[in-house]
Amino acid sequence: MNFRWLFVICLTIVLLSACAQKPKQNQTMPGMDHNQHNQPSGGKESTNTSQVQAVWKFADSAPQSGKDEQISIQIQDNTGKPIEKFQVSHEKQMHLIVVNKDLSFFNHIHPDYKGKGLFQIRTQFPTGGDYKLIADFIPEGGEAKTESQWVKVSGDVPAAQPLTPETNLTKVVEGKEVSLSFDQLQAGKELTMTFNFLDASTKQPITNLEPYLGAVGHVVILSADAEKYIHNHPLEEKATGPQAKFGTAFPASGIYKLWGQFKHQGKTFIVPYTIQVP
Structure with missing residues (x-):
């Protein structure tokens, strides 16, 4: 088995920043292209994923915990033109990962594609605090792409849970x-x-x-x-x-x-x- 080939297909590593910073509301962390999925074959129009970006919007300017919040993710190129076609990857056109700052909360959800580069979903944040949203998608003719966003959610913020390595797995x-x-x-x-x-x-x-x-x-x-x-x-x-x-x-x-x-x-x-x- 060619393990390196499987590694290229199966692994996504995104170095989102060279150094850790305190999350800020509506702060997008820069990402690197990744090779999680098979690449498209020739004969199709190609997309330069290095120029693909996500614009994040929330129906409420200040999202609140315990309330349905609509998240909109507009995928476009660096000129603002919408990216309109996406490949289906593991049954979905977009995978959205949501975690809070101490990683005690995790959610893997799938926004609906509305056309013209727009994805939307309604979800809830269980408590107040800082959350990171990570979107995985593949523009048609391009490589797999990851875009992320920090958002501050209003509401009671529980004490951070320490992240302690486990010895019993x-x-x-x-x-x-x-x-x-x-x-x-x-x-x-x-x-x-x-x-x-x-x-x-x-x-x-x-x-x-x-x-x-x-x-x-x-x-x-x-x-x-x-x-x-x-x-x-x-x-x-x-x-x-x-x-x-x-x-x-x-x-x-x-x-x-x-x-x-x-x-x-x-x-x-x-x-x-x-x-x-x-």
């Missing part, structure tokens, strides 16, 4: 015992991370995982400061368990939080882990 979620392991864990190295699934009661292997967004699972990874973003797809998308393997690489040492997303017996579930990468 086995968890029970929705009646499933899920264990995470790595063939090696070191910054800058290509590696394989493996999720193993057992029935929490019987300890029998789970072999009937169902496709979630066209694959056995998805993994989203963020550094502790939310500056480094990775979105992985499985090495074997049609796997059904008891294992799901993902190729990835961590760009730098430090603390990371990751969320594995899977589906079993008609229900999706999320398994979060906090790890220390040497």
